[in-house]
Amino acid sequence: MITKIDTKIPVKTNQRILDLLYKAAGWGFAYDETMKVYDVNKLDSGFILRTFDVYQSYTNHDSLNVHGSTIVDIVEDNCFLKFKKINRLCWNWYNQNSVMEFHQDINQDKNYSIIYNLHNNDGGTDIKINDKVNFYKSNESEAILFPSLLWHKGIAPRKNLNRFCLNIMVEI
Numbered sequence: 316m317i318t319k320i321d322t323k324i325p326v327k328t329n330q331r332i333l334d335l336l337y338k339a340a341g342w343g344f345a346y347d348e349t350m351k352v353y354d355v356n357k358l359d360s361g362f363i364l365r366t367f368d369v370y371q372s373y374t375n376h377d378s379l380n381v382h383g384s385t386i387v388d389i390v391e392d393n394c395f396l397k398f399k400k401i402n403r404l405c406w407n408w409y410n411q412n413s414v415m416e417f418h419q420d421i422n423q424d425k426n427y428s429i430i431y432n433l434h435n436n437d438g439g440t441d442i443k444i445n446d447k448v449n450f451y452k453s454n455e456s457e458a459i460l461f462p463s464l465l466w467h468k469g470i471a472p473r474k475n476l477n478r479f480c481l482n483i484m485v486e487i
Contacts, residue, residue, distance in 0.1 A: 317442060318460040319451070322389045322431070329433045329455060332382050333479060336406055336433075339364055341374030345407065345415070360416070361409040361469060368403045380404060386431050387483055390458050396427060396487050403484040409438060410478075413471040417443060419464050420484050426463035429483040432456070438478035442467040453478055 345363040365373035366380050383404040391398050402421075409415070420428045430440050432453040439452040440459060443466040450470065451459050461467070463484055472478045 316444070316461065317449070317451075317465075318394055320390055320393045320458045320460060322386065322393070322456050322458055324386070324389065324456045326455065328382075332379070333433055335376070335378055335382075336364065336408070336479060339374075339376055339379065339406075341365075341376070342408065358412055358414040359410075361407055361413040361471065364406040364408075366404045366406065367401065368405070370403070379406065383481060383483060386458065386481065387429065387485060390429055390431075390460060390483075391485075394460055396460075398427075398485040398487060400486050401483065402426065402486055403482070405482045407469060407480050407482055408477065409469055409471040411471055411473060411476060413469075415468040415470070417441070417466045417468045419466055420482070421463045423464065424462070425486055427485050427487060428461055428463040428465075428467070429481075429485065430459045431481040431483065432458075433479040433481070436472045436475035436478045438472035438475065439470045440467055440480075441470055453480065 345360040
């Protein structure tokens with residue numbers, strides 16, 4: 316159900332992606348779909364840069380999308396599924412003060428989520444199965460593949476200052 320994949324993507328490639336992310340326009344506060352107005356009395360939920368999304372508006376960024384598509388291809392080559400299409404590429408940036416909430420990427424069986432970690436840090440991803448929460452630490456070049464309907468949340472770093480990752484949603 317949850318698969319960890321070492322993509323073996325070189326550190327230099329991840330550094331190129333991070334450089335693009337640092338310079339990219341279009342970052343915004345991450346939010347839950349049910350949130351209508353950002354709550355100024357709540358800690359931030361991290362930041363998000365949507366560079367492709369079939370469901371919502373996004374800021375196209377060709378270079379980041381090529382990297383995201385390559386990550387999808389590598390994950391597909393190393394897993395048990397065949398992907399029909401990419402539905403979303405969302406880049407996440409968390410700082411030590413970010414506090415995320417459990418959510419589902421989409422409540423449909425035909426979708427899988429991929430969390431790709433761009434660097435080592437002490438943050439990660441919590442995924443809930445049958446009320447048991449499993450923590451997956453951010454390991455550089457590692458991808459975590461799971462059904463998009465599973466409840467999960469990003470975990471901000473505590474020792475490291477930042478955490479960057481890519482959340483991909485694919486349709487099978």
